[in-house]
Amino acid sequence: MGAIIKREVSAYFTSAIAYVVMAVFFLFSGMFFWNMLYYDSSNLIIVFSSMFMVTLCVLPMLTMKLLSDEKRQKTDQALLTAPISVWQIVLGKFISAEIIYLCCMAIYIPMTLVVACFTAPQWGIILCNLIGMFLLGSSIIAIGVFISSLTESQVIAAVAGIATGFFISMLDNISAAIGVDFVTAIISWISFMTRYQNFYSGIFNIADAIYFLSVIGLFLFLTTRVIDRKRWS
């Protein structure tokens, strides 16, 4: 697993993907941060809440080639005939994308420090936000890994991943448009937005954390099934 993580992380940096994703992430974070400062605010929640959709739509770029390219280049034969399990392969891929995501999130360290220069930051709320953002991003990465396992084309994986991210971020608007009570109830239960809102409001609800962790677990599990299914068919 360590070998896969090491290879994938270095592949992210030898191709342009890591730089592009980080640049887009920094650009939007910086824009929202500048906006916050412009209105004489030190409330980082503005940044975190605005990043919801950006996170969902940018991170699929990290996962688009993780498994699709392996199939296209036939390198999956090397992985699947090596003495490691399918779980180790999938986890290795997932963790390598997570590492790049953490590099993206590192931008919040200087931002927090800037805020700390002006006012005493509410560390609890910031920490809660960071955890929420990490769980949100990890979930879309897990979904992206799953989508990547379904196709051999990274373009399809990217488009499907971004579309999924966009759909998830629009889910609440859709349910509002439908306006049927029980549909709204179901959608607000599975909605990433509702869960994430708690985090950026500074409420650490263990149920929300478990929800995101379940999404991650479920999609990674489905990915291992997809890989195995191909071998058994």
Next chain:
Amino acid sequence: MVEVKNLVKKYGDHTALDNVSFTAEAGEILGFLGPNGAGKSTTMNIITGYISSTSGTVTVDGCEILDDPTGAKSKIGYLPEIPPLYIDMTVRKYLEFMFNLKKVRLPKKEHIDEVCAVVKIKDVQNRLIKNLSKGYKQRVGLAQALLGNPPVLILDEPTVGLDPKQIIEMRNLIKGLGKKHTVILSSHVLSEVQATCDRVIIINQGKLVADSKTSSLSDTLSSSSSLLLRVIGSPSGVMSALKAVEGVVRVEKGAQVSEDGCYEYVITTDKDNDPSKGIFYAMAKNNSPIVLMRSNELSLEEAFLRVTEPVASVSRKGGKR
């Protein structure tokens, strides 16, 4: 070393492998021969655990591929038909990655150096794989299979796409490897199997049709041998003279070879009674000079066609039923 028992692989209604069983002993180079689409790659993919079989077992050095996949896989070095190379890595980085992936417990630097020396890729170590020629890519693929000195090497068409010089080099390399490893190699080129393998298995339409020593393959498949003859002289006189020679079973007249009345004859001979001398004297007596006489032994090529054809007709019958 490698034991394959009653392997069956079905893709829906299509049977890719039908009850294939064979074993490869330690230190043996086993050739896996068959026309395209016969099921060679499928068998190899099953042995290496890349895909699963519908039924049947594969045991590699005592480890069953389904019960102990990690144990079995760690004993196999696999070079698939298309070498599994990450084209955006340098050769050295790639081999280091594969070394870690396979969890090899040998001194890393020395071992990779050693493998690079064996397949002669030392001078391209720091180049990106995507910039290498096909021959070098193939060697990097082989290097990857050799990492960790696995007791079993499985090579799927290792010489495809190489130039004649590289093919000879690759064959010699494989022969050398056969001393230390059990090698199973597949090919649809017969001369290649003839040149490298101790034993050959012929597979056709998913069925095993022959399993014998390379040296005895053409012998076991033919009960009589034949001679090819070119003689100048009137065909009818030559024919009757040839038929009279002891040991000649059948004479077939071939095409005219040149203007001066030289014809080709294929003579089926009795295996235990070589008529060459008799033919020489008979032709001398007939005043018909022999321009060429050589043994027309059944080549592996013909043997191959002979064993693969009956199966084809059997399966056609099966289709009608």
